[in-house]
């Protein structure tokens with residue numbers, strides 16, 4: 001068991017080299033948000049941009065474009081059609097699929113496009129509706145660096161384990177049949193990579209509000225884009241997201257306020273390096 005705390009995270013969050021430019025900070029594509037859950041796409045994208053992703057594009061239902069542009073002009077948008085989306089997916093360093101995507105035919109079709117297109121050097125973060133769809137349909141998974149981010153009931157859909165059965169031993173046994181990294185969200189969140197268990201030490205019930213998990217997907221995406229895709233980076237992203245929520249000292253940690261605090265918090269984490 002590896003305990004993930006501030007010292008652990010400070011080893012991951014690097015100062016930016018002088019010669020940095022946006023292309024070096026990672027291209028993130030977020031496939032999220034149907035006509036009812038545009039907020040999930042906006043929260044995921046906001047977290048990705050505010051945690052430092054260099055170029056962020058959101059593939060979402062066109063109903064969400066105006067709101068996204070107004071809230072987050074740093075992000076680009078595209079629709080969910082294969083013709084426009086495929087080249088963006090191919091060029092991405094990190095893909096997020098699922099927050100607020102829904103489970104209808106359009107969601108299934110774009111999820112299948114992502115699974116068909118993702119390749120081995122890309123990180124692929126699978127969350128929310130995409131976890132539910134993958135659990136139902138059991139599609140062939142791509143040879144990519146897959147990161148699953150289920151809550152307890154999404155993990156039950158993936159593994160068959162009820163929340164009360166979800167201990168480290170059972171989780172590891174079930175995840176051994178799957179590929180990639182598992183971020184099993186909860187209190188606390190545990191990250192599994194097939195070998196180690198990373199135990200998160202930040203977070204509180206203030207995070208029990210819609211959008212906290214959507215926001216986490218963006219933080220993980222930005223961390224993988226900047227610091228490399230591995231279990232340490234992912235566990236550090238989990239700690240940073242929940243620690244930022246703790247730092248608000250508010251009764252409810254509103255996801256948009258958590259995201260807004262990330263640039264200053266990450267500067268603090270990086271400042272500890274000589």
Ligand SMILES: NC(=O)C1=CN([C@@H]2O[C@H](COP(=O)(O)OP(=O)(O)OC[C@H]3O[C@@H](n4cnc5c(N)ncnc54)[C@H](OP(=O)(O)O)[C@@H]3O)[C@@H](O)[C@H]2O)[C@@H](O)CC1
Pocket residue numbers: 036037038039040041098099100101102127128129130132151152153154163185186210211212213214
């Ligand atoms: N603003 C937006 O656009 C938002 C959009 N969102 C998007 O909505 C989509 C659906 O996601 P979802 O998680 O709401 O629904 P789903 O997967 O059916 O799970 C619900 C079931 O699981 C249970 N349950 C949940 N957590 C649990 C836990 N920790 N421990 C135990 N039980 C737990 C829960 O229990 P209950 O509440 O009934 O007690 C219920 O039975 C997804 O794409 C997401 O990204 C949301 O992010 C909200 C903000």
Ligand SMILES: Nc1ncnc2c1ncn2[C@@H]1O[C@H](COP(=O)(O)OP(=O)(O)O)[C@@H](O)[C@H]1O
Pocket residue numbers: 128150151185186187188189202203204205206207208209210211212213214215216
């Ligand atoms: N009581 C709690 N203690 C610590 N973290 C929590 C608590 N409740 C929720 N969280 C965090 O909030 C997030 C919830 O994710 P999720 O259920 O997917 O939210 P949503 O889909 O609404 O965005 C996870 O990161 C989880 O760890």
Ligand SMILES: [Mg+2]
Pocket residue numbers: 127128151213214
């Ligand atoms: Mg969720």
